[in-house]
Amino acid sequence: MASLVLENVTVDFPIYDSQKSFRSALRRTTGGLIRREGSPGHQRVTVRALDNLSLTLKHGDRIGLLGHNGAGKSTLLRVCAGVYDPTGGRVTIEGKVSPLFNTAPGLDMDDTGYENILTCGLFLGMTREEIAAKTPDMEQFSELGEYLSLPVRTYSSGMLTRLGFSIATAIDPEILILDEGLGAGDARFAERAKRRVDSLVARASIMVLASHSDALIQAMCNRAILLHGGRIAASGSVEEVAEAYRKLNQATDANPALSAGQLLQSSRA
Amino acid sequence: MTPQYGVAIADILAGVLDWRMWERLGSQEVRRRYRRTALGPFWTSLSLGVFIFTLGILWSQLWKQDPKVYLPFLCSGMLAWSLIATIITEGCSAFSGSAGVITQLRFPYTILSCSVVWRNFITLFHNVIIFVLVALYADVPVTWSSLLVFPALGLIFINGVWVVTLLALFCSRFRDIQQIIASLLQVSMFVTPIFWAPKQLGERLAVFVDYNILFHFVDILRSPMLGQAPAAWSWGIVIAGTIVGWMVTIAMFSRFRRRIAYWL
Numbered sequence: 057m058a059s060l061v062l063e064n065v066t067v068d069f070p071i072y073d074s075q076k077s078f079r080s081a082l083r084r085t086t087g088g089l090i091r092r093e094g095s096p097g098h099q100r101v102t103v104r105a106l107d108n109l110s111l112t113l114k115h116g117d118r119i120g121l122l123g124h125n126g127a128g129k130s131t132l133l134r135v136c137a138g139v140y141d142p143t144g145g146r147v148t149i150e151g152k153v154s155p156l157f158n159t160a161p162g163l164d165m166d167d168t169g170y171e172n173i174l175t176c177g178l179f180l181g182m183t184r185e186e187i188a189a190k191t192p193d194m195e196q197f198s199e200l201g202e203y204l205s206l207p208v209r210t211y212s213s214g215m216l217t218r219l220g221f222s223i224a225t226a227i228d229p230e231i232l233i234l235d236e237g238l239g240a241g242d243a244r245f246a247e248r249a250k251r252r253v254d255s256l257v258a259r260a261s262i263m264v265l266a267s268h269s270d271a272l273i274q275a276m277c278n279r280a281i282l283l284h285g286g287r288i289a290a291s292g293s294v295e296e297v298a299e300a301y302r303k304l305n306q307a308t309d310a311n312p313a314l315s316a317g318q319l320l321q322s323s324r325a
Numbered sequence: 326m327t328p329q330y331g332v333a334i335a336d337i338l339a340g341v342l343d344w345r346m347w348e349r350l351g352s353q354e355v356r357r358r359y360r361r362t363a364l365g366p367f368w369t370s371l372s373l374g375v376f377i378f379t380l381g382i383l384w385s386q387l388w389k390q391d392p393k394v395y396l397p398f399l400c401s402g403m404l405a406w407s408l409i410a411t412i413i414t415e416g417c418s419a420f421s422g423s424a425g426v427i428t429q430l431r432f433p434y435t436i437l438s439c440s441v442v443w444r445n446f447i448t449l450f451h452n453v454i455i456f457v458l459v460a461l462y463a464d465v466p467v468t469w470s471s472l473l474v475f476p477a478l479g480l481i482f483i484n485g486v487w488v489v490t491l492l493a494l495f496c497s498r499f500r501d502i503q504q505i506i507a508s509l510l511q512v513s514m515f516v517t518p519i520f521w522a523p524k525q526l527g528e529r530l531a532v533f534v535d536y537n538i539l540f541h542f543v544d545i546l547r548s549p550m551l552g553q554a555p556a557a558w559s560w561g562i563v564i565a566g567t568i569v570g571w572m573v574t575i576a577m578f579s580r581f582r583r584r585i586a587y588w589l
Contacts (some may be wrong), residue, residue: 151589161425184345
């Protein structure tokens with residue numbers, strides 16, 4: 057049974073000064089003599105993307121992540137995919153994970169659709185035989201036809217999304233992680249994607265979907281959280297969270313200068 | 326940072342054993358590089374062949390050596406050197422060049438290391454044709470010692486994986502290291518006996534040979550190609566390098582593997 061548990065997860069991104077990455081590190085390790093405490097050259101700059109966040113996902117959960125740019129949605133997705141080992145707290149992932157960010161993992165623009173189906177499928181843990189067996193299904197769902205024999209750099213962004221989505225859902229994932237990229241498909245694709253995810257979730261699993269669009273999340277999810285400043289600002293049913301998101305948007309429009317905490321307070325009021 | 330030996334060793338085992346994956350990545354990269362070229366990977370062989378032929382003729386005259394002795398020596402040395410040196414230089418970008426997949430998926434990173442090594446083995450297999458031509462011209466003997474190319478290739482592969490993993494790890498954090506490695510390798514090509522034989526050096530500078538690990542890696546492959554058995558000292562240094570190298574790599578990888586995604 058798939059499950060995904062985040063306990064007090066904190067993610068800090070280090071920011072390195074590209075100009076003196078190596079020199080300043082040399083100084084740090086060799087420079088016991090010239091060390092000046094707290095001087096700008098020795099400060100480690102980090103950006104906190106997730107702040108002490110806890111979340112438990114169980115079988116059948118289809119959770120939507122709402123939030124503005126920089127709220128921590130993508131970072132949270134990547135923590136769920138096991139890409140970022142959090143700097144604080146614990147993550148326990150049980151189940152086969154299939155992530156779909158902007159493109160399928162391992163996608164190469166110069167390779168053809170078929171070549172990418174093979175490479176990405178292998179990356180996702182399928183065998184060549186499984187990939188061969190699932191290829192007709194991917195051909196059918198992606199509706200790319202002859203395009204699958206062309207390099208994917210010739211694809212439109214909607215076509216890339218269709219290819220990536222076909223691959224990501226072909227492996228029968230237990231945990232499906234989807235970024236906004238899904239929005240690149242047209243309305244018809246959104247409807248077909250929803251049906252495919254519905255059938256997947258019926259068979260297994262957990263879905264985590266991040267988006268700016270509360271409509272997409274309302275269509276595909278059965279619970280939601282609102283992220284703001286790396287914390288969970290609201291959690292509950294899709295309707296409740298979408299409502300909180302709208303209030304947050306209004307509060308931001310009314311007073312863009314307010315800090316994260318103040319915004320949340322005024323959006324609740 | 327607390328070392329996670331279990332995670333590192335699991336990554337290495339899973340990565341090395343997943344040969345279908347790294348075979349695919351390696352050969353696909355070769356295909357991609359030479360797509361729409363007429364000769365494909367033989368372009369590398371051709372340019373290496375021209376280099377060996379012209380310099381081989383010229384230098385055998387300059388140094389008053391029999392071309393039938395000098396050409397096979399230069400050719401086998403260059404093949405071994407370009408295998409080793411390209412693994413090292415390309416190893417630096419093994420992780421940073423695959424930032425896309427590393428920031429999307431959790432998988433054994435050593436798959437990427439193996440694919441870099443494998444990609445260069447594919448190039449070597451194409452380059453062998455030059456050596457065959459040279460060997461036919463110069464009547465290079467085929468002896469029982471020639472079979473030692475196989476353990477030599479095995480050792481180069483095993484060492485290639487740790488070298489690439491270690492360099493890729495450092496280079497994803499410190500982008501300067503790649504430049505340093507490239508310049509060092511350029512000098513090393515002339516310091517390592519590839520264009521000249523070790524015995525031409527004399528006693529005083531023998532350290533350049535005896536303690537030059539690159540020489541021993543070249544030699545375990547070159548000597549069997551020429552039908553001779555490599556010195557026991559060379560095998561010893563290479564095996565010692567394998568053990569020490571893997572120990573250092575495991576120590577580093579278990580500390581910093583989890584940071585790699587953050588550095589890219």
